[in-house]
Amino acid sequence: MATAPAPQRGYFAEKAHRFLAALVFRDFRFLALATLCSGSGAWALIVARGAWVYSIPELQGTWGLWVGLITFAAMSPRFFATPFIGYLADKVTRKKLLQWVYALQLAQASVMAVLVMVGVDNPWYVVLLAVINGTLRATQQTAAQSLSPNLVDRERLPNAVALNEAMQQGSRLFGPIILLMVAVTVGSASLTNEGEALFSLGSILFTLGTSAIVFWACAAFYLIALISSLNIRTVSSGVIDRRRSFWANTAAGFAYSYSTPLVFGIILMALAHCVLVMSFESMLPPLALEKLAPVGPDGEKVFNQNDVYALMAALGLGALMSSIFVGGIVSHLNRGRVFLLLGFTSSLTPIGLGLSAQTGISIIAAVLMGLGTSGFMTITHTIIHSVVPDEIRGRVASVYSMHVGGSMAFANLLYGSLADFWSPGRIMAISGAAFTIVVVGTIIASGFWRGIYFRGEARPVAAASPAGGD
Numbered sequence: 001m002a003t004a005p006a007p008q009r010g011y012f013a014e015k016a017h018r019f020l021a022a023l024v025f026r027d028f029r030f031l032a033l034a035t036l037c038s039g040s041g042a043w044a045l046i047v048a049r050g051a052w053v054y055s056i057p058e059l060q061g062t063w064g065l066w067v068g069l070i071t072f073a074a075m076s077p078r079f080f081a082t083p084f085i086g087y088l089a090d091k092v093t094r095k096k097l098l099q100w101v102y103a104l105q106l107a108q109a110s111v112m113a114v115l116v117m118v119g120v121d122n123p124w125y126v127v128l129l130a131v132i133n134g135t136l137r138a139t140q141q142t143a144a145q146s147l148s149p150n151l152v153d154r155e156r157l158p159n160a161v162a163l164n165e166a167m168q169q170g171s172r173l174f175g176p177i178i179l180l181m182v183a184v185t186v187g188s189a190s191l192t193n194e195g196e197a198l199f200s201l202g203s204i205l206f207t208l209g210t211s212a213i214v215f216w217a218c219a220a221f222y223l224i225a226l227i228s229s230l231n232i233r234t235v236s237s238g239v240i241d242r243r244r245s246f247w248a249n250t251a252a253g254f255a256y257s258y259s260t261p262l263v264f265g266i267i268l269m270a271l272a273h274c275v276l277v278m279s280f281e282s283m284l285p286p287l288a289l290e291k292l293a294p295v296g297p298d299g300e301k302v303f304n305q306n307d308v309y310a311l312m313a314a315l316g317l318g319a320l321m322s323s324i325f326v327g328g329i330v331s332h333l334n335r336g337r338v339f340l341l342l343g344f345t346s347s348l349t350p351i352g353l354g355l356s357a358q359t360g361i362s363i364i365a366a367v368l369m370g371l372g373t374s375g376f377m378t379i380t381h382t383i384i385h386s387v388v389p390d391e392i393r394g395r396v397a398s399v400y401s402m403h404v405g406g407s408m409a410f411a412n413l414l415y416g417s418l419a420d421f422w423s424p425g426r427i428m429a430i431s432g433a434a435f436t437i438v439v440v441g442t443i444i445a446s447g448f449w450r451g452i453y454f455r456g457e458a459r460p461v462a463a464a465s466p467a468g469g470d
Contacts, residue, residue, distance in 0.1 A: 022160035028151040034228040039171030041221030051305030068282040068416015073130035078138040078405020094147040102226035113215035146394040161385040166323030169374035173316025176309040253395025276435040282416030283424040291362040318370030332456030340453040345372030347436035354429030
């Protein structure tokens with residue numbers, strides 16, 4: 001008897017299978033949801049803290065410095081804490097580490113909401129909470145990046161890494177856009193003394209105020225991430241040589257990263273990319289004021305926190321699209337070519353955003369900038385996690401995070417401080433031009449990078465641990 005042919009997938013089903021292949025694994029779906037929600041909470045906190053600083057009149061004149069300092073506090077733990085975090089990600093059960101992190105993130109976001117709710121306006125409290133949040137976020141990112149390859153098979157490993165990064169980068173869209181919806185729904189009446197105090201949702205919003213509701217929304221993201229992580233079943237960890245000291249085991253991650261040309265090269269390129277075209281968080285409030293804010297009756301532009309949320313959401317929209325697209329690239333040659341294209345996109349779009357004089361053009365440039373920068377970083381993550389052996393993946397991920405996060409912390413502090421004196425758009429245009437020179441330089445001067453761009457020489461050499469799908 002002849003066997004009936006297998007049914008053919010439709011066009012959209014085929015594309016979904018290609019770009020979302022790793023989602024067939026149950027545990028990876030829960031990890032992706034947790035990463036999306038925790039990332040949304042983190043990005044929402046970044047823009048909410050910046051908007052909160054700009055709402056305090058007493059800080060006027062040093063707004064940029066404070067936003068830069070708070071952003072530095074949130075990112076600097078990725079520099080000084082990641083060696084310990086990488087050791088933990090290889091020593092303890094990765095899913096348990098994630099669950100504890102999400103619980104602590106929920107607690108610190110709740111404390112921030114309470115402080116805003118009771119009217120505390122001392123920015124040093126926010127700096128301290130930002131350090132805690134940054135340490136927890138660095139732990140979450142390293143643990144999630146180390147765990148995701150354990151949840152899929154070898155064939156879908158590049159897609160899993162890309163999708164995990166897509167959830168992280170795409171959360172720039174969901175976090176700020178939810179905050180924008182909350183702020184618009186609550187409205188400015190909650191910040192005034194108008195209206196009667198009735199026992200209703202309206203009176204609750206009136207009591208808490210828009211800013212406090214925004215921070216409670218950040219806490220809600222972490223709660224969903226915690227619930228999702230509790231559903232992960234896969235137990236995995238790295239391999240730690242118990243005969244050697246903590247420092248010796250940690251040094252193994254640095255030794256591997258610095259002695260493997262492909263890994264070291266990608267780390268250096270990611271570092272340059274992050275310093276020059278991704279360290280814009282501290283400039284979001286002044287940039288939103290410069291590009292999106294309307295002119296008031298007195299001829300001065302009026303700051304509105306919703307403009308900050310809208311700008312970050314535009315960046316996040318591009319980030320989500322490019323990260324998912326990169327996850328569907330199966331050819332090493334095509335991935336290299338797209339890597340180069342996204343390098344130029346990352347460098348040219350900040351110039352367009354920095355020099356734009358119209359709101360619509362600024363939003364379009366922000367979408368394209370998010371598309372270029374996030375797609376570029378997704379490919380760097382994909383290459384590293386496809387190459388690094390599982391037993392040392394946590395420590396190498398921490399080395400990568402230390403270079404990337406540490407450089408972004410210092411760059412945000414610098415850019416935020418400069419924004420008090422110079423146009424943030426001009427700063428962004430200059431840094432974009434600098435990265436254009438870097439990309440052109442890699443093509444002209446380095447056979448190593450030409451091999452990656454034009455011959456697809458960034459190939460996986462290590463397999464993930466076996467995993468089953470359902």
